[in-house]
Amino acid sequence: PHDVPVLVCAVGSEMLAADFALRCVLVYVDGRSHAQEIARAAGMDLGWCLEVLTDLVHLGCVCLIDWYCAHNAYAHTARLSELARSEEAQLACATHSKQSGRPAPHFRTVFALYCRLSPRTDCGWLSVAAACTELRAEAEGEADPLLDVHVQRSIQFGVLNRYLRRVHAYPRLEPACAEGDARLCGLPARLLDGSHRDDELACALELSQQALRERLDGLCAWVYRADPECSVQSQL
Structure with missing residues (x-):
């Protein structure tokens, strides 16, 4: 669901x-x-x-x-190099990623966003929101590089065509936290054992994923696992 x-x-x-x-x-x-x-x-x-x-x-x-959320993390796959070599795929990517009423963005902008989505040694997995913030910061006062990019649609294109794969966060209750602490956030402790992913739990509580994270931060450690590269068929 x-x-x-x-x-x-x-x-x-x-x-x-x-x-x-x-x-x-x-x-x-x-x-x-x-x-x-x-x-x-x-x-x-x-x-x-x-x-x-x-x-x-x-x-x-x-x-x-x-389920898309700006705080989701994604990883680029080996197929990303194919996108870099195919002008037809690049055109499809830019067209799919355009904002309504705006011209199609430059492909290199969307590609730069994709390339940002990889683990960092200093901060772990980078969320889509954090990747966008980095790109804007590098513009150094120039026009917003993502002005013409519909970020959700660009990520959707990447996932559907297997250029990107989702990295799920699995909350695991910290040993110092009691089962009563888990109940305070609306979830039984058995669901916070590191085997249930964030969007599954957010859906169960009818919360946004950001709201779920805010509710669980301090109670849980977050374990990240990437989806298999073949988890979605290429359809676009």
């Missing part, structure tokens, strides 16, 4: 005409809302909504990616 469906090809008109539930779900498939939010907005049972989305995935109309 915490995965986000992204429409990657049109759904046939005959299928839409024949399936009312499908029409209800597709209205809310915007590349930002996770399945639980879609079910709530459509007034559907979550299980029914998941069945519809599963059918769309099997038909190749939808891909499931992680």
Whole structure:
């Protein structure tokens, strides 16, 4: 329920005409809302909504990616070098990453953002927000280099095409914290054992991932694990 469906090809008109539930779900498939939010907005049972989305995935109309948040961490994959060599892919990347009503950004700006997403020896994994802050700081008073970049869409393009992979944060309750401390944040201690990822827990509590982190900071240590490089099929 915490995965986000992204429409990657049109759904046939005959299928839409024949399936009312499908029409209800597709209205809310915007590349930002996770399945639980879609079910709530459509007034559907979550299980029914998941069945519809599963059918769309099997038909190749939808891909499931992680719930986006500016505080997410990502890692670039070995395929990033292919993007650097393909003018066609670069054009697709820039076009997909444009802000509404703005010209397409320079590909090199999006590529610079992708290249920032790697672990640091001094601060660990860099979030998207931190990477954007670094790029803006390097502009040294010049125009915002990300002005024309829709950051969420640029990350979405990278994930769907396997240039990027998500790095999940798994909170683990600190030994000094009691189970009662965990209950104060709204989660049982068994969910804070380092095996449940951040977006899963945020979805369960109906919180943003930033709000979840604020609630758990001081109680938990954060363990980071990158998704496998083949976790999403190339669709765009």
